[in-house]
Amino acid sequence: xxxxxxxxxxxxxxMLAALARWLPRGEEGDSFGRGDPWRALAIDQSxxxxxxxxxxxxxxxxxxxxxxxxxxxxxxxxEQVARxxxxxxxxxxxxxxxxxxxxxxxxxxxxxxxxxxGRTVEEGGSSxxxxxxEAHWVLTLVGPKATAALERGPAPENSARAGTTPDGTTxxxxxxxxxxxxxxxxxxxxxxGSKHAEPPR
Amino acid sequence: MGLVAALLLCLCFGALVDRALFSxxxxxxxxxxxxxxxxxxxxxxxxxxxLDAAGVPVRSASLLAALGLLAALxxxxxxxxxxxxxxxxxxxxxxxxxxxxxxxxxxQAAAHAGLLLFAALSLAQAVVSGFVRxxxxxxxxxxxxxxxxxxxxxxxxxxxxxxxxxxAFTHQRYPPLLPxxxxxxxxxxxxxxxxxxxxxxxxxxxxxxxVTYGALRRRAGPLPAALGAAWIASLPxxxxxxxxPPGSGAFSAMADxxxxxxxxxxxxxLVDALEGVRxxxxxxxxxxxxxxxxxxxEGLPLLAGAGLALLLGATRGRVRRAVxxxxxxxxxxxxxxxxxxxxxxxxxxxYPGQLKPAxxxxxxxxxxxxxxxxxxELVSFQRWNLTWLAVVALLCIGRIGRARRAxxxxxxxxxxxxxxxxxxxxxxxxxxxxxxxxxxxxxxxSYLMSLTMGxxxxxxxxxxxxxxxxxxxxxxxxxGATG
Numbered sequence: 001x002x003x004x005x006x007x008x009x010x011x012x013x014x015m016l017a018a019l020a021r022w023l024p025r026g027e028e029g030d031s032f033g034r035g036d037p038w039r040a041l042a043i044d045q046s047x048x049x050x051x052x053x054x055x056x057x058x059x060x061x062x063x064x065x066x067x068x069x070x071x072x073x074x075x076x077x078x079e080q081v082a083r084x085x086x087x088x089x090x091x092x093x094x095x096x097x098x099x100x101x102x103x104x105x106x107x108x109x110x111x112x113x114x115x116x117x118g119r120t121v122e123e124g125g126s127s128x129x130x131x132x133x134e135a136h137w138v139l140t141l142v143g144p145k146a147t148a149a150l151e152r153g154p155a156p157e158n159s160a161r162a163g164t165t166p167d168g169t170t171x172x173x174x175x176x177x178x179x180x181x182x183x184x185x186x187x188x189x190x191x192x193g194s195k196h197a198e199p200p201r
Numbered sequence: 202m203g204l205v206a207a208l209l210l211c212l213c214f215g216a217l218v219d220r221a222l223f224s225x226x227x228x229x230x231x232x233x234x235x236x237x238x239x240x241x242x243x244x245x246x247x248x249x250x251x252l253d254a255a256g257v258p259v260r261s262a263s264l265l266a267a268l269g270l271l272a273a274l275x276x277x278x279x280x281x282x283x284x285x286x287x288x289x290x291x292x293x294x295x296x297x298x299x300x301x302x303x304x305x306x307x308x309q310a311a312a313h314a315g316l317l318l319f320a321a322l323s324l325a326q327a328v329v330s331g332f333v334r335x336x337x338x339x340x341x342x343x344x345x346x347x348x349x350x351x352x353x354x355x356x357x358x359x360x361x362x363x364x365x366x367x368x369a370f371t372h373q374r375y376p377p378l379l380p381x382x383x384x385x386x387x388x389x390x391x392x393x394x395x396x397x398x399x400x401x402x403x404x405x406x407x408x409x410x411x412v413t414y415g416a417l418r419r420r421a422g423p424l425p426a427a428l429g430a431a432w433i434a435s436l437p438x439x440x441x442x443x444x445x446p447p448g449s450g451a452f453s454a455m456a457d458x459x460x461x462x463x464x465x466x467x468x469x470x471l472v473d474a475l476e477g478v479r480x481x482x483x484x485x486x487x488x489x490x491x492x493x494x495x496x497x498x499e500g501l502p503l504l505a506g507a508g509l510a511l512l513l514g515a516t517r518g519r520v521r522r523a524v525x526x527x528x529x530x531x532x533x534x535x536x537x538x539x540x541x542x543x544x545x546x547x548x549x550x551x552y553p554g555q556l557k558p559a560x561x562x563x564x565x566x567x568x569x570x571x572x573x574x575x576x577x578e579l580v581s582f583q584r585w586n587l588t589w590l591a592v593v594a595l596l597c598i599g600r601i602g603r604a605r606r607a608x609x610x611x612x613x614x615x616x617x618x619x620x621x622x623x624x625x626x627x628x629x630x631x632x633x634x635x636x637x638x639x640x641x642x643x644x645x646x647s648y649l650m651s652l653t654m655g656x657x658x659x660x661x662x663x664x665x666x667x668x669x670x671x672x673x674x675x676x677x678x679x680x681g682a683t684g
Contacts, residue, residue, distance in 0.1 A: 003598045003674040010591050010598075011428050011676060015316070017586035018435040033437065033583040037326065040441035044333045061337035064443070090354070101631060105343040105370045112347065113354045122631045 055079055062106070073141070076148035077103070080139055081110045083150060088114040088137065095135035095153060098127030098142060107139070203390030204332075204397040208404060210385065214268055215241025221279035223485050224286075225419075232415020238408035239466050242382050242459070243492035244271075249352075249381040250495060250537035258356035259381070261388040309424055309677055316427035320414075323434035324407050326441060330452035331403030336395055338443075341454035347371050348380035349398050353387035363545045373545040376538045378495035379456045399454040406451035409462040410434045413667050416469040424677045425670045433663045437584055438655055449656040456497045457656045461663050463493035464503060464615075468608050468664040471507060472671070474522070475514045475604035483522060487529025494534040498552070499619070499660060504530050506614030514607025555625045564624025567646055571623050574647065578654045588662060592669040599672035608668045612661050619657045623650060 001009070025035025047057040059074035077099075084094060090113040096104055101120040108116045117132060119125025127142045135153030142149055216237035219225075225232065248267050249259045257263050305313060336346050348371060351362045358380070363373045379402070386397035410430050418426035434440065439451050439458060449457040467489035474482035490507055493500030504527050511523040531539075547554060579589040601609065623646055633648040642648035 004676065004678075006598050007595060007674045007676045010594050010673075011425075014432055014587055014591045015319075015428070017582070018319075018431070021435075021437065021586070031582060033442075036437060036583075037441045040326065040330060040443070044330050047333050047335075058335040058337065061334065061443075064337070101370075102339050102343075106339060108368075108370075109342045109347040109350065112350050 053082075055082070073148075077107065077139075077141065078110075080148045080150045081107065084111055084114070084137060084139065090114070092136045093117055093132075093134045093153070093155060095129075095132050095138045097125060097129045097138065097140040103141075203386030203392075203394060204400050206389040207385035207397075207401055210268070210389065211241025211245055211382075212237045213241070214244055214272065215239060217272055217275050217279050218244050220282050221275035223481050224282060224479060225415075226479060227419050228415055229418065231411050232418070235408045235411025235413075235415060238404060239412055239462060239489070242405060242408065243378070243463065243488065244268075245385060246378040246381040247492065247495060247533060247537050249384070250378060253357050253359060253381075254537055254541050256359075259352055259384070259388070260356050261391075264388060305423060305677070313423050313427045316424075316431040317414075320410055320427070320430040320434040323431070323440045324403075324410060324451075327406050327434075327439060327451035328400075328403040330441070330450070331454075332396060332400040334399070334452055336399050336454050338453045338455060341399075343370055344372050344375060345377075345379050345456055346383065346395060346398060346454050348377045349383035349387070350393055350395075352380055352384040353393040359541060363542075366546060369546060374542045374547060374551065375498060376495045376500070376534070376542070378492065378538075379459050382459075383454070399452075402454045402458070403451045405459040405462050406434070406439055409458065409465060409663055412462070412466050412469070413663055416473075417667060417670055420472075421671055421673075422675075422677060425673065428676075429666055429670045432588070432666050435586075436588065436659075436662060437586065438659050438662075442584065449659050455656070457659050460493055460497045460500055460660050463489050463496060463500065464660055465664045465667060467493060467503065467507065468611055469667060471510060471514075471526075471611065472604050472608060474526075475511070475607055483526050484529060487526040488533065490526065490530035491533030491537075494530060495538055497660075499615075499657065501534075502615055502618035503611070505618075506611040509614055510607035510611045513610055514604050516603070552622050552625065555627060556621075557625075560625040561621070564621075567624050568620075570643065570647060571620055571650065574650045574654055575620075578658060581655075584655050585658075585662075588666065589658075592665050595669035595673040599669070599674060601672045605668060605672055608664070612665060612668070615661055 021033055021036055022038070023034040025038065026032065043061075050057050055075050055078035056071070059071050059078055062074045062078075063071045088094065088111065092114040094111055094114050094116050096107055096116050096118040099107065099118075099120060101122045104116070104118065104120045114136075117135065119129055127140050131138055131151075131153055134155050136155045136157060138151040138153045140149045140151070141147070212234075216233070218240040219233070219236045223236075225236070228236070245264075245268065248271065249264055252259050252263055252267055336342050348358055348362070351360075352358060355362075358377055362368045362371060383398040383401055386401060387393045390397070410433050413433055414426045414430040416426075417429045438449050441450065443450055443453065449455050451458045467486050470482045470486035470489060473479050474486055486507065490500070490503055493503050507530070508523040508527045511526060512519050515522050578584065596609075626646060626649065628649050629645045633642070633645040636642040636648045637644060642651065
């Protein structure tokens with residue numbers, strides 16, 4: 001075989017290898033990774049089919065590569081994040097309890113420009129950590145199913161956003177003092193007052 | 202609309218820079234598009250970084266004013282270049298360049314079109330995924346997109362994010378050209394939208410494929426160029442694989458594909474410079490090296506590699522050329538990020554600080570593990586198809602000229618820097634320690650390599666593919682040739 005023919009053969013093999021990935025998916029652990037592009041397309045299609053406001057797709061993606069990843073856990077967190085994003089802003093402090101280091105960092109991104117504080121599980125923190133006095137809101141991951149709960153913290157609310165909830169109603173029944181006393185998160189109540197809060201999944 | 206506006210801004214500014222500063226005889230529209238995106242991303246990102254370094258908040262007004270001023274300065278030379286392109290001398294050069302692109306038979310033309318279609322479909326998948334998927338990779342969220350979001354809200358990266366220990370997880374000294382580019386949709390639309398910021402990232406892959414296709418087409422002909430485009434666009438780690446965690450794909454808002462773009466563009470410009478086929482290729486290489494250094498820390502060793510490549514590959518004016526190219530890159534890096542970043546906290550991953558003889562000596566014991574992991578990565582079909590085996594095979598049967606040997610030096614220095622980093626790193630994490638305790642990894646470095654080796658090789662893969670196709674024996678016999 002001359003060098004030109006060898007180069008052509010190599011080129012053919014390269015393209016055949018790329019095309020082989022589009023073959024129907026093999027069994028789990030297939031070392032040729034057949035069907036991987038189809039799998040990616042299926043992920044995108046399911047995201048496109050999601051109803052507006054759903055966090056299931058984002059939660060599934062975030063949970064995909066975490067050793068502590070669980071879709072339900074991330075769905076609950078992202079729902080509370082969406083609620084917090086609607087009512088917090090620059091200067092607000094959100095305490096996060098009961099989450100891992102990577103989750104804490106990711107939530108810090110999600111909630112910016114609000115500032116997140118708290119101890120991660122790796123730092124010895126837990127969902128029962130005392131509520132910090134500077135916290136406007138406290139987001140806690142609690143219970144055996146790791147559901148996310150949101151409470152108002154003891155810090156005075158920023159006047160610009162005071163009293164508003166995502167649905168535009170005024171929260172009632174919860175004062176900073178009350179939530180401040182709760183200390184470790186109970187997880188039973190969603191913070192903004194059960195009237196206005198959707199139960200965490 | 203923010204995404205479209207950002208892309209148009211980058212295309213227009215990049216095309217102006219390309220036309221005003223560089224002349225590429227024989228470039229087709231695909232290469233022009235790729236080069237416009239290349240200089241648009243690098244140029245807009247660098248200007249935003251320079252504004253921030255100068256203490257000017259990065260807002261739409263300030264950035265557009267700075268870009269407008271530069272555009273006004275570049276307009277005249279761009280117009281002159283456009284006029285000169287009709288001149289006889291450049292036409293002669295274009296004719297010479299097109300000699301490398303012989304006419305194709307009908308079968309060859311069909312293969313060429315089929316390969317380009319495959320490349321386009323592969324890129325389309327990455328671009329759509331980039332827009333459809335919410336960001337999910339930890340590194341993308343906590344570094345690149347976090348900084349882009351801070352820019353969108355605060356207009357600067359010199360504030361608390363870069364100085365407070367509470368934000369150490371964002372890797373405060375990491376160069377932020379990508380966040381500046383990701384911030385463009387927010388600047389132009391007036392509001393932060395994660396999907397738009399992430400959606401822009403996949404276009405770096407489009408530029409990468411287009412630039413490589415154009416450079417190969419001018420030098421090796423249309424069919425090898427189309428093969429290179431299809432090969433690179435369909436790399437699993439670019440097109441569809443979301444792992445190795447924390448990922449690398451064109452859709453994942455990570456900085457690996459942008460770095461690969463600048464590395465490849467710099468390497469291809471170096472070949473043009475060493476072979477003297479066009480003017481100002483040295484300046485282009487220097488600029489692209491600067492963009493690479495502003496994209497990731499891994500771009501910095503490239504400067505040493507490029508300097509060495511020029512010293513070994515140039516036939517005359519070696520020192521002058523090496524100093525010129527590396528000087529342009531280093532100056533851009535220092536002015537836009539290097540100087541101000543010195544006042545930010547250094548992390549445990551601050552590799553230059555760990556580069557001590559004692560650490561290197563202690564790291565020698567890690568070499569067998571590093572070599573084994575690297576070898577396993579290179580032959581992994583799931584991640585690379587047959588890429589690295591084919592690159593080595595093509596280089597073995599090809600003819601590697603002086604200038605192209607210099608590219609091998611560049612790639613070798615880059616790979617050596619990664620090996621050195623694994624030797625001296627003191628990196629650890631709770632996840633790594635848990636993996637070691639659970640018997641899933643031998644040590645923290647093995648764990649680190651399992652996360653990063655694929656991404657690191659991705660920085661070099663497109664240039665390695667281009668080099669292999671440049672050196673490979675001619676795969677297509679010119680029309681009319683006999684025997």
